[in-house]
Amino acid sequence: MIVLRSGGSVKRVGRSIAWVLLVAVVPAGMFVVMTALVAFNVYAFVVSPVTAVKIAIGVVPTVLVLGRGLWLLVSRIDSPVNGVPVHEHEQPQLWALVRRLAEVAGTTPPHDIHLVADANAAVMEDTRLLGLISTRRRMFIGAPLVTELSAPQFAAVLTHELAHYSNRDTRFAGIAYRSRRAFVHTLTTLNRDDHLQRALHFLLRRCGTLTLKATATLARRQESAADAAAAEAVGSAATAGALRELAPIAWSWNEFRDNHLIAGCSAGYLPADPFGGYRRLRASLHDEPARLRAEPPDDADPYDTHPPMRARVAAVGALRAAGTVHVPSGPALGLLRDPAPLLDAALLDELVPAARTMRRVDWPTLIRISGLASMTEHTDRVLARAAQLTGRRPSLRTLLDALDAGMVADIGADPAAPDRPSDSPRVRAERSRLIVRDGLRGAVVATLTEIGAVRWQEAWPSVGAMQADGRLLEPLHDLVEAAVSDRPDTRGLRALLDSAIRQQGRQQRRGTATGDEDPGPDGHAQGGQASRPLGQGLHRGGVRR
Amino acid sequence: MVPGLPDLPAVDVTQWGLPPKHALSTDLSRPVPVIASVVAAARARDWRPAADLLHRCYGDWGMRAAVVHALGEAAADDAGWLQGWRAAVGPHDRHLAVVDAHGLLWLAWKLRGNKQGELTSADQHHAFQQTILRAEAAAQRATELAPDDPTPWYTLVTLARGLGYDGGTFSAVWRALQARDPLHRAGHEFALMYLSPEGQGPYDDLFAFAERAAAASPSLAFLVIAAAYDYEDHHEKIWKEARIHRALDALLAHLASPAGSRSVHAAADRRWAAYGLVSAGRAAEAVPLFGQLGTDASGRPWEDFGDNAVDAFESFRRRACADSRTA
Numbered sequence: 001m002i003v004l005r006s007g008g009s010v011k012r013v014g015r016s017i018a019w020v021l022l023v024a025v026v027p028a029g030m031f032v033v034m035t036a037l038v039a040f041n042v043y044a045f046v047v048s049p050v051t052a053v054k055i056a057i058g059v060v061p062t063v064l065v066l067g068r069g070l071w072l073l074v075s076r077i078d079s080p081v082n083g084v085p086v087h088e089h090e091q092p093q094l095w096a097l098v099r100r101l102a103e104v105a106g107t108t109p110p111h112d113i114h115l116v117a118d119a120n121a122a123v124m125e126d127t128r129l130l131g132l133i134s135t136r137r138r139m140f141i142g143a144p145l146v147t148e149l150s151a152p153q154f155a156a157v158l159t160h161e162l163a164h165y166s167n168r169d170t171r172f173a174g175i176a177y178r179s180r181r182a183f184v185h186t187l188t189t190l191n192r193d194d195h196l197q198r199a200l201h202f203l204l205r206r207c208g209t210l211t212l213k214a215t216a217t218l219a220r221r222q223e224s225a226a227d228a229a230a231a232e233a234v235g236s237a238a239t240a241g242a243l244r245e246l247a248p249i250a251w252s253w254n255e256f257r258d259n260h261l262i263a264g265c266s267a268g269y270l271p272a273d274p275f276g277g278y279r280r281l282r283a284s285l286h287d288e289p290a291r292l293r294a295e296p297p298d299d300a301d302p303y304d305t306h307p308p309m310r311a312r313v314a315a316v317g318a319l320r321a322a323g324t325v326h327v328p329s330g331p332a333l334g335l336l337r338d339p340a341p342l343l344d345a346a347l348l349d350e351l352v353p354a355a356r357t358m359r360r361v362d363w364p365t366l367i368r369i370s371g372l373a374s375m376t377e378h379t380d381r382v383l384a385r386a387a388q389l390t391g392r393r394p395s396l397r398t399l400l401d402a403l404d405a406g407m408v409a410d411i412g413a414d415p416a417a418p419d420r421p422s423d424s425p426r427v428r429a430e431r432s433r434l435i436v437r438d439g440l441r442g443a444v445v446a447t448l449t450e451i452g453a454v455r456w457q458e459a460w461p462s463v464g465a466m467q468a469d470g471r472l473l474e475p476l477h478d479l480v481e482a483a484v485s486d487r488p489d490t491r492g493l494r495a496l497l498d499s500a501i502r503q504q505g506r507q508q509r510r511g512t513a514t515g516d517e518d519p520g521p522d523g524h525a526q527g528g529q530a531s532r533p534l535g536q537g538l539h540r541g542g543v544r545r
Numbered sequence: 546m547v548p549g550l551p552d553l554p555a556v557d558v559t560q561w562g563l564p565p566k567h568a569l570s571t572d573l574s575r576p577v578p579v580i581a582s583v584v585a586a587a588r589a590r591d592w593r594p595a596a597d598l599l600h601r602c603y604g605d606w607g608m609r610a611a612v613v614h615a616l617g618e619a620a621a622d623d624a625g626w627l628q629g630w631r632a633a634v635g636p637h638d639r640h641l642a643v644v645d646a647h648g649l650l651w652l653a654w655k656l657r658g659n660k661q662g663e664l665t666s667a668d669q670h671h672a673f674q675q676t677i678l679r680a681e682a683a684a685q686r687a688t689e690l691a692p693d694d695p696t697p698w699y700t701l702v703t704l705a706r707g708l709g710y711d712g713g714t715f716s717a718v719w720r721a722l723q724a725r726d727p728l729h730r731a732g733h734e735f736a737l738m739y740l741s742p743e744g745q746g747p748y749d750d751l752f753a754f755a756e757r758a759a760a761a762s763p764s765l766a767f768l769v770i771a772a773a774y775d776y777e778d779h780h781e782k783i784w785k786e787a788r789i790h791r792a793l794d795a796l797l798a799h800l801a802s803p804a805g806s807r808s809v810h811a812a813a814d815r816r817w818a819a820y821g822l823v824s825a826g827r828a829a830e831a832v833p834l835f836g837q838l839g840t841d842a843s844g845r846p847w848e849d850f851g852d853n854a855v856d857a858f859e860s861f862r863r864r865a866c867a868d869s870r871t872a
Contacts, residue, residue: 427652486628
């Protein structure tokens with residue numbers, strides 16, 4: 001199984017031979033050293049068995065390390081094929097384009113196309129006999145590229161990948177990968193306290209880094225050749241445009257995946273329309289993507305398998321190729337029939353299995369749920385503890401009454417926390433106070449959300465924002481601090497809650513309920529709140545005195 | 546046996562006139578009797594002796610820093626006496642303000658605990674961050690109440706690393722401290738901790754800082770030893786370098802002078818000198834220093850070993866005694 005990465009046939013054959021020679025240098029060297037050590041020891045055994053045993057004590061560990069490294073070279077690598085298969089009968093237009101581009105690139109089309117949730121595209125080839133026989137070709141297309149590139153740019157990316165097949169880059173990519181793996185594994189397992197192994201480490205590192213650099217140079221040439229093939233097929237403009245877009249898409253996709261997509265995961269929620277959110281995130285990001293687009297990254301690393309993006313864009317532009325394949329303009333998404341379920345499946349494929357059963361909600365609901373979840377981490381515990389101490393039902397009112405009764409230290413004490421006998425009285429009290437403060441703030445915000453005084457809104461590129469009357473949120477911090485201080489004063493907080501409830505009551509009577517961002521028919525949104533006993537308890541328990 | 550420390554030599558330190566291990570104390574107020582008495586009173590909820598001492602020693606910034614540091618720990622353990630003090634003098638007292646700020650610094654670290662990041666829970670990190678911000682605000686308030694006092698600036702220098710100050714912010718704080726006391730010992734010690742690089746280094750700037758300060762005054766000679774202590778995890782051979790031995794000689798000469806031996810920081814200097822001598826292969830020379838330290842196993846560098854502070858102290862003095870036997 002192989003990892004991807006990308007002219008005249010003589011040149012092509014020459015490159016293939018250079019490639020094979022280069023990747024074979026290190027393993028061949030390891031084999032020679034290992035054989036020499038074994039041969040030397042066998043010879044020593046013939047001459048003097050006692051000396052041979054002494055030598056063996058020094059030599060055997062080294063032989064084992066080298067043998068293990070060489071074993072990695074030939075052993076099977078099982079890496080699962082990820083992504084969602086895109087079948088030809090379901091997506092004829094995409095397949096037709098791939099076939100046409102493969103023809104132009106002078107290769108046969110892949111056997112399978114998979115849609116993945118990465119901001120990247122790749123080709124792989126299953127081979128036998130260390131790359132001599134190809135058994136199956138696979139193409140991987142990143143969903144963010146489909147949703148964000150234009151059809152001609154997308155075609156340029158596809159052609160680039162297909163060109164790796166025609167240049168036979170993928171054939172030997174596997175053996176290069178194995179060679180690198182054997183090298184790195186051997187280098188890290190060599191014991192540097194052993195003199196023999198230290199010497200070997202020195203040699204191997206010198207020789208290995210040289211070949212790594214040389215193979216990286218070859219790989220960069222393969223990439224340039226694939227870029228040129230793409231430009232010849234669909235034109236320099238579309239290819240340069242696609243290359244320019246790759247860095248901004250990768251950057252924004254990481255942002256999206258790390259901060260937005262999974263915002264509600266811990267509470268069991270996923271967005272119903274993830275790519276809609278991604279598009280809004282992209283639209284809201286200005287500086288970094290614009291900078292990346294205007295100045296493509298120019299990191300020159302001797303080990304990088306790709307030339308710097310800036311050089312690639314310039315090289316493609318210099319070709320001034322008009323292109324031979326006509327790809328209709330318009331978004332790449334237009335190439336897919338009913339894309340939403342397919343994109344969604346690709347996204348779910350990358351997430352944990354539990355993601356498949358998570359509830360799907362619109363973005364405002366997701367933002368509210370994730371925002372509240374992050375603020376109410378300690379709230380349930382604090383409410384339950386206040387109820388336990390006072391013998392009343394868990395509610396915000398019970399908590400405030402318990403704070404007035406000077407119970408802050410007991411409410412915040414965590415029975416599950418490790419006992420720290422070295423904690424002084426103030427440290428223990430402070431730990432409790434911080435827990436109660438966070439729990440109380442969460443309870444207040446949950447209550448304000450429930451009565452509609454606090455609303456959660458999309459605020460791309462932020463994960464979302466809490467919106468409310470300034471008179472409500474500004475004093476909140478100080479009022480919560482006062483409620484959990486050594487001389488607790490909950491009057492301000494109670495007054496704030498009362499006035500918020502009165503205000504909302506008036507608005508609702510006037511028929512201007514602020515439920516607009518949570519449309520009534522959205523059963524999920526309502527269900528989301530109903531599943532939190534906290535919110536219900538707060539509301540029914542009431543904060544009115 | 547403490548991880549990271551060499552094996553304990555089997556010697557009975559009492560034969561050298563040193564107190565037995567069980568008598569050792571990590572109470573940092575103990576070495577200076579006048580500080581010990583006000584801290585004891587504060588722990589018994591009497592704030593008056595503390596307020597009185599801070600009032601009397603105003604202007605002796607070295608003494609004030611030591612008093613505030615010791616009182617800060619007492620405040621972090623129990624805030625009752627601080628509340629009594631505040632009730633009596635109101636919130637605008639400059640002495641109360643510096644102790645309050647430094648107490649919050651101590652509280653932040655006690656909430657966090659002294660374990661490494663991965664052994665510290667999210668709640669502990671959160672509590673540390675919240676409290677260190679309160680300490681910063683309190684220290685800034687104290688600088689307003691006592692404009693000529695370097696002590697709250699020293700608190701800010703100590704907070705700098707935890708607050709993640711950038712170079713510019715730190716420089717501003719450092720200049721404000723230096724303007725008020727150019728040779729502020731505790732300030733230099735914690736500035737060194739702020740300047741300490743992550744991991745392998747480079748440590749050149751750290752040593753440059755320490756050596757510049759040591760050249761300015763022998764009272765800051767300990768900084769070079771503290772820098773070597775910081776670097777030893779990455780470069781054990783640092784202790785063999787001539788500059789370290791020169792710094793040790795300067796520190797010993799300072800401790801032998803009347804100013805050095807009677808300073809409020811004498812015990813702190815002896816700890817660094819003892820640690821440095823044992824580490825640099827001159828352990829026998831450290832025996833008299835351990836004799837002067839007696840039961841006091843408080844302060845750095847021992848303090849950095851957390852719950853193992855006494856073990857670290859014991860290990861070093863045993864090595865000193867063992868070395869003097871063979872010497």
